[in-house]
Amino acid sequence: MAVNRTTRAGLAAALAVAAAPGTAHAHLVSTRFGDFYGGLLHPLMGLEYVIPWVALGLLAALQGSRTGRWMLLAFPLGVGLGVAACLLAPPPGRLLFGVNLASFVIIGGLIVLARPLPAGVLAGLGAAFGLAQGWDNALAITPETNAVLFFAGVTAASYVVVTLVTGAAAAALQQATWVRIAVRAAGSWLTAIGLLVLGVKLAGV
Amino acid sequence: MLRYAPPSLLVALGLLMLGAGPASAHEQVGVAGGFVSGFTHPIFGADHLIAMVAVGLWGAQLGRPLVWILPITFPLVMAFGGLLGLLDVGLPFVEVAIALSAIVLGIMVAFQIRPPVWVAAAIVAVFAIFHGHAHGQELPEAANPLAYSVGFVLATGLLHLTGILIGLVLAWPMGTRVVRVCGVAIALLGGWFLASHMGVVGA
Numbered sequence: 001m002a003v004n005r006t007t008r009a010g011l012a013a014a015l016a017v018a019a020a021p022g023t024a025h026a027h028l029v030s031t032r033f034g035d036f037y038g039g040l041l042h043p044l045m046g047l048e049y050v051i052p053w054v055a056l057g058l059l060a061a062l063q064g065s066r067t068g069r070w071m072l073l074a075f076p077l078g079v080g081l082g083v084a085a086c087l088l089a090p091p092p093g094r095l096l097f098g099v100n101l102a103s104f105v106i107i108g109g110l111i112v113l114a115r116p117l118p119a120g121v122l123a124g125l126g127a128a129f130g131l132a133q134g135w136d137n138a139l140a141i142t143p144e145t146n147a148v149l150f151f152a153g154v155t156a157a158s159y160v161v162v163t164l165v166t167g168a169a170a171a172a173l174q175q176a177t178w179v180r181i182a183v184r185a186a187g188s189w190l191t192a193i194g195l196l197v198l199g200v201k202l203a204g205v
Numbered sequence: 206m207l208r209y210a211p212p213s214l215l216v217a218l219g220l221l222m223l224g225a226g227p228a229s230a231h232e233q234v235g236v237a238g239g240f241v242s243g244f245t246h247p248i249f250g251a252d253h254l255i256a257m258v259a260v261g262l263w264g265a266q267l268g269r270p271l272v273w274i275l276p277i278t279f280p281l282v283m284a285f286g287g288l289l290g291l292l293d294v295g296l297p298f299v300e301v302a303i304a305l306s307a308i309v310l311g312i313m314v315a316f317q318i319r320p321p322v323w324v325a326a327a328i329v330a331v332f333a334i335f336h337g338h339a340h341g342q343e344l345p346e347a348a349n350p351l352a353y354s355v356g357f358v359l360a361t362g363l364l365h366l367t368g369i370l371i372g373l374v375l376a377w378p379m380g381t382r383v384v385r386v387c388g389v390a391i392a393l394l395g396g397w398f399l400a401s402h403m404g405v406v407g408a
Contacts, residue, residue, distance in 0.1 A: 047236065047351050112277060181273040188277040189358045192284035196354035199284075199291035199341060 035146040039083075039153020043137050044161070048100060052133065053158065055107045055190050056126060057165025058183050061173055062111060067119045068170065072163050074126035079158040081127075082134020083151045091139055099132040101201070104194025111187025114180070130158065239349030243356030246340065247364065252303050252398045253336055257361055259310035259391045260329055261368020265375060266314055266384055271322060272372075275329050276365035280358055282330040283337035290341020299335050299342075300402045306332035307395025314388025317381075 043049035053075075060071035107129070110117070117125075137154045141147055172179045247253050257279070264275040289296065309328065312318070320328070340357070371387060374380035400406045 047349075047355060051355070112281070185273060185277055185362065188281050189362050192280040192358045192361075193351070193354045195284035196287050196291075196341075196357065197350050199288035200344070200350035200354070202288075203291040203293075 033149065035149035036153040036156075038140075038145070039137075039150035039155075040157045041153075042140050042150075043133070043154060043157050049133060049137065050161070051190065051193070052100070052103045052107060052129060053161045054165050055104075055111065055187070056129065057162045058169050058186065059107055059111050060122065060126075060162070060166040061169030062114050062180075062183060063117055063122055065170060067117065067122055068166055070119045070123040071126045071166060072159070074123035075130040075162045076155050076159040078127035078130020079134035079137070080130075080151065080155040082131040082136070083138040083154050084134075085131065086135045086138030086141070087147055087151075091135065096132055096136055097201075099129070100136060101194055101198055103129045103132070104197070105191050108187045108190030108192075108194060112184050112191065114184055114187075126162075133158070236349045236352040239352030240356040243353035243358075244360045246343075246357055247360045252300075252307060252395070253339070254364060255391050255394050256303065256306045256310060256332065256336065257364035258368040258371070259307060259314060259388070261365035261370075262372050262384060262387060262391075263310055263314050263325070263368075264365070265369045265372020266317060267319060267325065271325050272369060274322065274326055276362065276369070278326050278329050279333045279365065280361050282333035283340070283361065284358070286334035286337025287341035287344075288337075289334070290338040291344060293342075294338075296335065296338045299339050301399065302332065302335035303339060304395050304399035304402055306335065307398065308392050309395075311388045311390070311392025311395055315385050315392060316388075317385065 043053065056071060056075055060068035062068075063071075107125070110125075134154060138150070141150055169179075169183065173183070247257065260275050260279050264272040267275075286296075309332070313328075344353075372384060374383050377383075397406065
């Protein structure tokens with residue numbers, strides 16, 4: 001099919017516009033849906049949330065689809081419960097920090113070992129760390145925030161992240177043997193990061 | 206040169222410039238600063254750098270399973286050493302041990318020494334404690350400790366990967382010699398660092 005010069009220029013212009021989207025000011029704040037997106041984006045903007053969420057997805061993928069799928073249910077459930085718990089009870093302070101830091105070391109260690117886990121243990125880990133993560137995220141809720149929308153946003157983000165990572169990693173693990181090695185190496189990095197942060201906190205640097 | 210560009214490309218470039226958003230170069234200063242600081246820390250220390258590349262190179266030479274066991278062992282134990290350093294737990298002859306790590310790992314590569322798996326892992330683990338301890342002691346007041354640690358561990362892992370990638374030349378007929386020469390160079394550099402720490406040569 002012949003395409004003339006004008007059509008080519010038009011197509012290129014359309015592609016360029018599509019490739020350079022600006023900020024969409026859709027008045028989300030006034031429609032009150034801003035708090036949903038606030039909740040959705042909040043965990044994605046912090047390394048302390050994104051890294052363990054991705055790691056839980058990798059751990060689930062290493063367990064195979066039969067066991068790993070329990071993470072897709074348990075983790076968002078835990079996150080949702082955590083956000084709800086924060087609305088009902090005062091934050092547990094240092095305990096929360098400790099659990100979130102421990103998640104780096106424990107999840108990383110389990111990824112390095114790459115041993116099969118019972119479905120109940122995997123789901124329990126997902127729910128427990130999800131609870132702590134949800135609670136921590138909910139600390140961003142202010143009196144002006146619509147807590148229900150924020151709750152929905154954080155919970156949706158947890159489901160999307162853990163599902164995408166688990167699915168992508170499970171597919172990659174079936175493609176090549178080196179992927180399993182790379183995932184286990186990533187687990188060692190995660191544990192190392194957790195230990196270093198622990199050292200920084202203990203030393204008060 | 207522009208006269209050789211097709212009109213559609215010029216239109217596209219013009220529109221891209223019109224659609225430019227603000228460059229948020231200083232968003233999350235703490236995270237970005239911490240990450241860059243941590244990422245560059247192992248790279249700017251030549252004695253650390255060659256030892257970490259040597260770990261990957263030796264792993265590549267030894268093949269499976271050590272090609273992945275060594276790069277997994279090193280960051281884990283190094284972080285433990287970093288913890289000791291951060292907590293000011295004393296460790297003797299740290300700088301000497303770091304220089305020795307380059308010498309020993311270089312010799313292993315140069316002479317193609319193939320110890321049992323656990324011995325190779327133990328050698329790397331012992332040296333990793335000293336490397337981690339030194340990093341822990343030198344840790345600056347990072348703007349964001351988590352971002353610093355992510356950058357630091359990522360750089361260490363990538364240095365191991367660099368060693369493994371250099372080891373890919375083993376697939377070529379001349380590759381074995383090239384890798385052994387790299388081992389000799391690493392051992393010599395380690396010797397120079399040791400001599401400079403001992404005051405034998407100027408740093």
